Amino acid sequence: MTLLSVNLNKIAVLRNSRGGAEPDIIRAAHTCIDAGCGGITVHPRPDQRHVRPDDVRALAAALRGRVEYNIEGNPFAAARGSYPGLIELAREVRPTQVTLVPDSDGQITSDHGFDLERDIDVLRPIVAQLRDIGCRVSLFVDAGATGLEAAVGIGVQRIEIYTGPYAHAFAEGNVQEELERCADTARRAQHAGLAVNAGHDLSQANLGTFKAAIPGLAEVSIGHALIGEALYDGMATTVHRYLQILR
Numbered sequence: 001m002t003l004l005s006v007n008l009n010k011i012a013v014l015r016n017s018r019g020g021a022e023p024d025i026i027r028a029a030h031t032c033i034d035a036g037c038g039g040i041t042v043h044p045r046p047d048q049r050h051v052r053p054d055d056v057r058a059l060a061a062a063l064r065g066r067v068e069y070n071i072e073g074n075p076f077a078a079a080r081g082s083y084p085g086l087i088e089l090a091r092e093v094r095p096t097q098v099t100l101v102p103d104s105d106g107q108i109t110s111d112h113g114f115d116l117e118r119d120i121d122v123l124r125p126i127v128a129q130l131r132d133i134g135c136r137v138s139l140f141v142d143a144g145a146t147g148l149e150a151a152v153g154i155g156v157q158r159i160e161i162y163t164g165p166y167a168h169a170f171a172e173g174n175v176q177e178e179l180e181r182c183a184d185t186a187r188r189a190q191h192a193g194l195a196v197n198a199g200h201d202l203s204q205a206n207l208g209t210f211k212a213a214i215p216g217l218a219e220v221s222i223g224h225a226l227i228g229e230a231l232y233d234g235m236a237t238t239v240h241r242y243l244q245i246l247r
C-alpha cells in the first residue's frame with residue numbers, strides 16, 4: 001500500500017498571507033489524518049515563506065505516533081533568524097523521515113534532485129547524523145539518477161523521485177518517455193535495496209498513471225495540488241479521493 005503523506009506547506013502560505021493563526025496547520029493535519037492519510041510532510045525553508053520552525057515543533061507534538069512525519073529540506077542551507085537549520089530541527093523533533101532536497105534558498109519551489117555521483121561524500125556525514133537521531137533518510141533525486149548503490153552505502157534508505165517533469169509531460173499528453181524514466185529509476189533503486197517515494201506536482205489527474213507504473217511505490221507526498229483541490233471540494237473529501245486512487 002502506497003502511503004499518502006500530505007504536504008501542508010500551502011496551509012502555511014495562506015495563514016502567513018494575513019499574519020494571523022488561520023488557517024490552522026494543526027487542525028489541517030488532524031483533518032487529513034482523520035480522513036485516512038498515513039503521513040504529514042512539511043518543507044521548512046530558511047526564508048520561512050510558509051512552514052515555520054514552530055509549526056514543525058507543534059506538528060511533531062500533534063502527530064506523535066498517529067502517522068508518519070516527514071520533514072524535507074536542504075541540510076546545507078544555513079540557519080537564518082529563527083530557522084535553526086534542517087539537522088537541528090530534526091534533532092529537536094525526531095521525525096519519522098527526513099527527505100534531503102538540494103534547494104537553494106531563492107528557489108520558488110523544488111526543481112531538481114541530488115547528483116549522487118558528485119554529492120555522495122558531502123552527504124555521508126549528514127546521513128549518518130540523521131540515522132543516529134533515528135530518522136529514516138530519503139534523498140530527493142531526478143528520474144534517471146545514477147549512483148543509487150553509493151547512496152545505500154552511506155546509509156540512505158529511500159529515494160524520492162522528483163515527479164515534476166512527469167507531471168508536466170502528463171499535462172502535455174506525452175507521458176510515456178518520462179514515465180518509463182521514473183519506472184526505470186524505481187526498479188534500479190529497489191534492486192539496490194532502496195525503497196521508493198515520489199513527489200512534486202502529483203495530482204488526482206496524474207497520480208493513477210504514475211502509481212500503476214511503479215510497483216512497490218512506498219510513499220507519495222502531495223501538497224500543492226491536493227490543497228488547491230481541497231479549496232473546491234473540502235480537505236476530507238480530497239484526501240479520500242487520493243486514497244481511492246492509491247488503493
Ligand SMILES: CC(=O)[C@@H](O)[C@H](O)COP(=O)(O)O
Binds near residue numbers: 101
Ligand atoms: C520537495 C518537493 O518537491 C516539495 O516537497 C516541496 O516541499 C515543494 O516546496 P514548496 O511547497 O515550497 O513549493
Ligand SMILES: NCC(=O)COP(=O)(O)O
Binds near residue numbers: 007072202223225
Ligand atoms: N515531496 C513532494 C511534496 O512534499 C509535495 O510537493 P507538491 O505536491 O507540493 O508539488
